[in-house]
Amino acid sequence: MKKLLGVIFLALGAAWAQAQVRVVAAADLQYALTELAQRFEAQNPGIRVQLSFGSSGKFYTQLTQGLEADLYFSAEAIYPRLLEERGLAEPGTRALYAVGRIVLWLDRRLGLDPGPQALKDPKVTQLAIANPVHAPYGRAAVTLLEHYGLLKRRPDAPIPNFARLRWEEIPWERLDRGVEAYWDASPLKAGKASFSLVYGENISQTAQLALAATRAGVLALPLAVHESLSRPGVYWVAPLESHLRLEQNYVVLRGKARPEVMAFYRFVGSREGREVLRRYGFLLPGE
Structure with a gap:
């Protein structure tokens, strides 16, 4: 009898392990994907979605080195495509889930109207951007500043x-x-006693830097609309053509196409999932 119970518990343990969906995602999804996971779990009792947020580029590197995950959400298309090319993604699962929007965010206490020219004001002595080496939003920030002649x-x-x-x-x-x-x-330094760019490891950390220290930052719209940033700050939404386009892709990782993983994958692209993404400021495919 004890042996039989042990076998049953082992089987249940395996089932419970399979009922977990491990997601690594770009930090701009911090609020939207959390809500999506909560909605999905409420509709699918017994399945838990485990979320980790960070830099798209750093996650890509970690995935190539054996990081265990089921789904990867990137802030641009290149990394999921590279995973496909390396045989690390399930064929046919890479898809566009949204186009990222960026904003110039300013602390209300600066008393400035948000927009590119506000960065020339002597009150703006630091600007937070994500590190463009591995963060797509940092790349978009640099190209935005270049577009408006603030970087040459x-x-x-x-x-x-x-x-x-x-x-x-x-x-x-x-x-x-x-x-x-x-x-x-x-162009950003002219007429100022000092000016510096301050780098966040990902766009979420960049938002924290802007809020706590620099008082100005080039951030993701899905973070800027959250009350933690919209109450203390004001923001200007950059036109899509003014910066590197953020074609945000997600993909199922190789060997991870279990039913619960595919269920969450499909939920993100469902009507309900798209509505959540839209509400957080993402531009959806076909819009």
Whole structure:
């Protein structure tokens, strides 16, 4: 009898383990994906969605090194595509779930109207952006500042022909000397006693830096609409054409297409899932 009970408990333990969906996701999904997981769990008792948020690029590196996860949500298309090419993603599961929007966020106490020209004001002495080496929102931030003439390409940048590269051609992972080794920030520094770019490891940490220290940041709209940022700050939504486009993809990782994983995968793309993403400021496919 004891042996039989042991076998039953082992079987139940295996079932419970399979009923967990492990998700690694770009930090701009912090609020939207949390709500999606809560809704999904309420409709699917017995399935738990475990969420981890961070930098898309860092998660990609960790996944190639054996990080255990079932679903990967990236803030741009390149990393899920590379996982496909390396045979680390389930064929046919990579899909566009949203297009990311970015904002220029300012602390209300600065008394400035948000917009690119506000960054030239002497009150703005620091600007938080995500690290463009591994964070897609950091790349979008740099291209936004370049678009409005606030950063200018350095002809002597330590990358051949850098000044002539299109945004999509920039080898972002190689920009490990800091933005100012590749772009001239003098338009942001003019008339100020000091000015510096401050880097967050991901867009969520960047938002925390803007809120607690820099009082200005280029952030993700899905974070800026949350009351933690919308109450103490004001923001301006950047036109899509003014920065590197953030085609946000997700994919099921190789060997992880279990029923509960595929159920959450489909839920994100369902009418209910799309409505949640839209409410948090994401632009949906086909819109």
